[in-house]
Amino acid sequence: MNRKVKNDIRKSVVGSKSTNFNWVQNGTRVMVDLWMYNFARNIPDFLDGDSVKLLNVFNNNSKSIKNHKPNHSAIVIGGGPSVYENNHLEILADSDYQGAIVCTDRMLAPCLKNGITPKKFPQFFVLTMDPYQITIKFYEDKIVKKHGKGISAIMSTCTIHETVEICKKSGLNIFWYHPLIDDFRKSESINKIMNMMSKSDKNPDGFPGMQTGGNAGCFSWIFSWAILGCSPVGLIGLNMGVGGDTPIEKTQHYDQVLNHFDNDKSKVGKLYRKVFNEDLGTESLLDPVFDFYREAFLDLVVRTPRWTKTVNATEGGSLFGKRIKNMKFTDFLNTNKD
Amino acid sequence: MDLMVLTKAKYKLPKRKKVKISEKLKKQQKRLEFENRNLALKGAKGSFVVFREEGLEDVFVVDDL
Numbered sequence: 001m002n003r004k005v006k007n008d009i010r011k012s013v014v015g016s017k018s019t020n021f022n023w024v025q026n027g028t029r030v031m032v033d034l035w036m037y038n039f040a041r042n043i044p045d046f047l048d049g050d051s052v053k054l055l056n057v058f059n060n061n062s063k064s065i066k067n068h069k070p071n072h073s074a075i076v077i078g079g080g081p082s083v084y085e086n087n088h089l090e091i092l093a094d095s096d097y098q099g100a101i102v103c104t105d106r107m108l109a110p111c112l113k114n115g116i117t118p119k120k121f122p123q124f125f126v127l128t129m130d131p132y133q134i135t136i137k138f139y140e141d142k143i144v145k146k147h148g149k150g151i152s153a154i155m156s157t158c159t160i161h162e163t164v165e166i167c168k169k170s171g172l173n174i175f176w177y178h179p180l181i182d183d184f185r186k187s188e189s190i191n192k193i194m195n196m197m198s199k200s201d202k203n204p205d206g207f208p209g210m211q212t213g214g215n216a217g218c219f220s221w222i223f224s225w226a227i228l229g230c231s232p233v234g235l236i237g238l239n240m241g242v243g244g245d246t247p248i249e250k251t252q253h254y255d256q257v258l259n260h261f262d263n264d265k266s267k268v269g270k271l272y273r274k275v276f277n278e279d280l281g282t283e284s285l286l287d288p289v290f291d292f293y294r295e296a297f298l299d300l301v302v303r304t305p306r307w308t309k310t311v312n313a314t315e316g317g318s319l320f321g322k323r324i325k326n327m328k329f330t331d332f333l334n335t336n337k338d
Numbered sequence: 339m340d341l342m343v344l345t346k347a348k349y350k351l352p353k354r355k356k357v358k359i360s361e362k363l364k365k366q367q368k369r370l371e372f373e374n375r376n377l378a379l380k381g382a383k384g385s386f387v388v389f390r391e392e393g394l395e396d397v398f399v400v401d402d403l
Binding site: 033037056131178180184185192195208210300 | 369372376377379380393394395397401402403
């Protein structure tokens with residue numbers, strides 16, 4: 001690694017945050033062209049589709065979200081390196097866990113191939129929030145079709161249409177939501193307009209808007225407690241970063257960042273930083289994108305109702321601090337059977 | 339000994355098979371270009387919206403958009 005670059009990686013302490021929050025949010029909003037392209041093509045499907053509202057324990061039972069008493073836990077499965085390094089898929093498949101499995105789209109086929117199937121775990125959900133072509137691949141595997149009927153797919157109205165088509169063909173049960181992208185209280189809100197266009201005889205109020213945190217892992221965590229009413233929510237494969245010794249060139253968004261800075265490696269290094277997880281004594285390297293995702297997660301976790309417990313069971317990673325408990329995955333499974 | 343100078347004009351290049359790009363691949367490439375144009379606008383940033391406006395701090399699910 002270039003020494004200059006290495007030296008430019010900032011070291012940070014617990015709870016520290018990046019300083020470019022608004023920069024990212026504004027960047028997110030310029031993606032509206034892509035979202036709307038997909039949204040328009042999905043209209044015929046979601047007008048006659050099921051709403052995520054049907055799964056919402058708070059709507060159906062008129063229970064107050066503040067006074068909720070959770071009966072079940074959930075496990076969120078992300079695609080970070082720890083899920084493979086620690087054999088978490090095998091451990092889960094061999095367990096007698098009876099809570100909800102909330103799987104990011106990237107991990108759908110790996111889960112099914114490792115024996116984490118809706119037959120063994122009847123509460124099986126997969127979530128998609130990205131508008132990109134890459135999501136097609138996540139659902140194309142033959143094994144998805146084999147288990148399709150037992151899987152509930154939680155799908156953004158802005159998902160690329162081809163992915164929706166594949167899910168339909170594979171028999172997945174699709175539940176729709178709108179990703180929240182702006183201040184819906186304003187009349188010019190894109191979210192407001194999206195929902196106006198989603199109203200139908202089947203869904204006279206349209207669909208709920210949902211906070212996503214910008215990535216399928218964070219969204220899966222929100223879905224687990226805010227819709228399913230589950231707690232604790234155990235996280236595996238949600239590293240939000242890589243091991244501290246990883247060269248920055250090997251990080252997920254390196255090319256994207258390098259390109260943004262006209263291939264100037266010295267500038268790239270400045271956007272990377274390391275955080276030390278005091279709970280576990282491990283160090284994580286954050287590329288700028290994961291840095292922001294981590295910040296969003298930490299920002300959201302402190303705003304959850306008191307009954308919500310979040311357990312980082314990745315056995316590493318960068319998620320720690322207020323309202324997050326670190327625990328070994330086997331301990332999580334031993335203390336939460338359902 | 340007469341040596342024949344190898345020039346590009348004398349050397350017969352092997353014929354390459356023209357790669358046929360399927361309609362599916364063409365569509366995928368077009369889509370990728372579209373996505374990349376959007377991503378370029380975003381730069382090296384992630385994607386998320388976490389409300390920090392007053393009154394929206396605790397919003398996770400909105401039933402009445």
